[in-house]
Amino acid sequence: MSKAYEEKTPVTMQSVAVMAGVSPMTVSNTFRYPERVHAETRRKVLLAAAELGYIPNHAAGNLASGQSRVIGAVIPSIKNSSFYKYVRGMQEAVADLGYELILKLADTQQQEAAAIQTFIGLRVAGITLVGDEHEKDAVELLRKTGVPVVESWVHHAPFDMAVGYSSAEATQAMIALLLEAGCRRIGFVGYGGSVSHRFRERVPAFEASLKARGLRSDLIYLVDEADGFGAGPKALEGLCGMDPALDGLLCPTDIIAAGVLFECSRRGWKVPERLAVAGWGDYEIASEITPRLTTLQPNAEDMGRHAIRMIVERVRGAGEPGHVRNTGFQIVRRDSI
Amino acid sequence: MSKAYEEKTPVTMQSVAVMAGVSPMTVSNTFRYPERVHAETRRKVLLAAAELGYIPNHAAGNLASGQSRVIGAVIPSIKNSSFYKYVRGMQEAVADLGYELILKLADTQQQEAAAIQTFIGLRVAGITLVGDEHEKDAVELLRKTGVPVVESWVHHAPFDMAVGYSSAEATQAMIALLLEAGCRRIGFVGYGGSVSHRFRERVPAFEASLKARGLRSDLIYLVDEADGFGAGPKALEGLCGMDPALDGLLCPTDIIAAGVLFECSRRGWKVPERLAVAGWGDYEIASEITPRLTTLQPNAEDMGRHAIRMIVERVRGAGEPGHVRNTGFQIVRRDSI
DNA sequence: TACAGGAATTGTAGCGCTACAAAATTCAGT
DNA sequence: ACTGAATTTTGTAGCGCTACAATTCCTGTA
CATH class of the missing domain: 3.40.50.2300 (Response regulator)
Structure with missing residues (x-):
């Protein structure tokens, strides 16, 4: 019978450091600022990390740095194929920018508020929402924490930022x-x-x-x-x-x-x-x-891409609150008109 | 112009403790083991927390306790409405059990492997996958870390647990x-x-x-x-x-x-x-x-529910590796046959 | 050979929280 | 009023990581 999950000895940065014969800080630098580390050292560290199956603990990193590479998206439903494209757009953008995307589904405003709480609890770098109707308390909370938020599929008057069409x-x-x-x-x-x-x-x-x-x-x-x-x-x-x-x-x-x-x-x-x-x-x-x-x-992929970009820009110090981006729409002329 | 995200003074457990006139530990207990604190004290703490808009920092809690209340699900696509029901089932089960569900989409094995890495980086409590074909390295990683994993939509020979039909x-x-x-x-x-x-x-x-x-x-x-x-x-x-x-x-x-x-x-x-x-x-x-x-x-909702339950059971010390659950299927007789 | 100046590496401290044990308080039953 | 037990509260230490400053190691030049 195998050991329970918690009983396995966890692989930490420390263990990688020992195996590679360097200090923990060098391991950290290897992952976060590779250019600061000598090529040869980097190789040793990466080798040790691979050997041990080391995956940096986001939770700890997040706590220490106060920064996160994870963006949370709340989606009202996945039945609708426009949202599918919207999510694809977001995925693409986070991959380009070196972020991660996690999703929560929420059909009601209550569920949306709960999803927002989860994301804030995780201290994500930003949140994307769909629509401009949210629970009052949730908006209040978002305001208070100051997380960058993009409302998608809507076109004006965001409480933070918005992307969509009219x-x-x-x-x-x-x-x-x-x-x-x-x-x-x-x-x-x-x-x-x-x-x-x-x-x-x-x-x-x-x-x-x-x-x-x-x-x-x-x-x-x-x-x-x-x-x-x-x-x-x-x-x-x-x-x-x-x-x-x-x-x-x-x-x-x-x-x-x-x-x-x-x-x-x-x-x-x-x-x-x-x-x-x-x-x-x-x-x-x-x-x-x-x-x-x-x-x-509705250019859903564009919408997703821009939602992510707006969040990342904000994190990087650019991007004003109140920013609205119109991604427009296109009429696809086929046979029914 | 508003301050950047990081510059806002963060609301910590400490600040709630001060406001409520108790020690930080009491605040912690109020959230994690409410029955351990006196009803009156609990009221004060909750009041202060609400006032400040305090949301416990999962990242820190996770780090300190080595436990997580978040389960990660990798979904191959959301175009398909069976997966929609599968996700609904999972959502329902996590809500019942006091967990959180986060999703990642992955169309290819490479993307799946990346999603797994993200989840492990977040130190989630468990992971659900779809299908039984995964990148070798990803499986290796899952094995090494020992995270509870459920493969869904498949019926036999899991490397950890499985739920599905034949x-x-x-x-x-x-x-x-x-x-x-x-x-x-x-x-x-x-x-x-x-x-x-x-x-x-x-x-x-x-x-x-x-x-x-x-x-x-x-x-x-x-x-x-x-x-x-x-x-x-x-x-x-x-x-x-x-x-x-x-x-x-x-x-x-x-x-x-x-x-x-x-x-x-x-x-x-x-x-x-x-x-x-x-x-x-x-x-x-x-x-x-x-x-x-x-x-x-295919009883997709059942599948989702059981996937989550199997993970939670494992975390709680029950549930053997190798566990397979058959959720069966039903033929819906209508007019085309 | 000595040394300035940059490149690479390494301690130190602390992020926000919780396990654990210890301390303080309350309570019931003399 | 007093005691032992139960209930409630509170320090202490440390989770794994990173910012920052300090240190060590190089290189080329005088």
Whole structure:
């Protein structure tokens, strides 16, 4: 029977130092400032470290130096493939900059607050959040500790820094495209319930765009976030009830747009001739279903990359609080409009 | 202009102790062993801590106690919704047990090895991995440090502990279902390239099941993992080339099965009459498309929960190395078979 | 050969916390 | 009031590492 975890003799910097025949400080320097150590010495130290399987204890280093190379990211859900790209962007950036990224999932504001506490407990170098709606106490805590924080997917008024794009502008752009394609009775599918700001700000943008053209702007139908694809058929039915001649539809995600497409095929409706459908998010499914979905691509990887860069800049003394970076969006024109 | 992060006066246990008028040790006890301190004292300490926004420094605590309340999970990808459920299960279990979960994404073995190093550097209490194929050095390192490790989604021969189900058994069960439904010319879609063991072990199970019944067992088509939905049509075309009377199809994921369903609808084939289609993974899409997909549900949440429990048990002194837990699977019968 | 000046190396002290043991306080039962 | 035990509180030492200053080792030049 093998020994329990704690009973193994831990490999410390000290043991590496002894094996390499140098002082512990030299071992430390070898890892943190390799250029300060003579090449030959460095070789010996690295050899000893490899031999012993030595991994520097971040916890101790962090404590001694007051600095951390770890950035914490709170993600609301991993179901959504935009977040996947966002995380990829962050991973890429931390790798370039010599940092580490750790993730926590949080579906609710309470969970987010708990995740923030964990990260602060770990004394991470910075934190990235999604959205601009957070628990009051959590924000207070972040303020007090002064950790660099980037809010992603939002576009203005951060309590520290933000990176994202404007959902309102994106909505306008999508409506413009629908209008250009000849649609005149455009419907809007939104999320009901207490959904986040970045979804809610689309509604007024939708209304304003249509009113400006003198078109009907009340074809709005709210669905339940949990319904997935199933929300598509429901929304289509609801909206057709309001205006049977509905000819364009703006969906909050590609998933719902796909659901609408399934329903159109069931009804024998041609897309985009009978109904033009706009997605949002550029999920994988958008380019795979028939007809291929015209959608909005939010540059999620860029967002992730910039979120990390902003934190690292701040740690290095640059980067002002209040900094907002607009990573924009792109409309991917395919077959559904 | 606000001060830089490092310049803020940090709130330490000491400052809480002063404010509450007790010794630092009492503050420590209040957080770690609340029952050891008098209720009234506890109240004072908690009040002071809240007032100052004190969050215990995990790094220091970890260093002093040699113990950690953080478990690290390495996830290969978050695109796949089974992993989502797996993570949910883990989150739930850590919350129950008073631990924390942090995630790292790793698509390749190299990235996995790096993630393991990070976790060991953080001196986490345990690590969960996916699959049983890891970089040799990483395994060596895990062995040396003795961290409790659970390999998930696999069923046997762990180097420490494992939790999962047998892909071979699952394949057999699915084939049995197809046969029962009257299929006699069954095709198999697999992943080409260097794909992990848990996918590869399905092939011999497929062949054996069919040979045992004296049926054709060479209708195997390999697709590229990156093709997503698009792999479905390709596989269907390839397999029909081998046997135009193909009447059943076993897909490696629901995504591919969905792609096949799209293609069937394009061809005007009835499912399951013309072709019965089996998915794998019970993704969201499985219950949303028409016809609804019969698929294999791997009890991912259970897997996550058990992975965490096994680690915590080990830390607490129970739980043998070599422990394997079979969380089984379920076939979700819907309309495609 | 001596020595300034840079390169490389090494003690010292302490980061914030906790294990442990010792000390102080409270309490019950005479 | 007094004692022994139980409860609560508190020093002490040290976890593994790094900042910083001090020391030692080199090299080239006078």
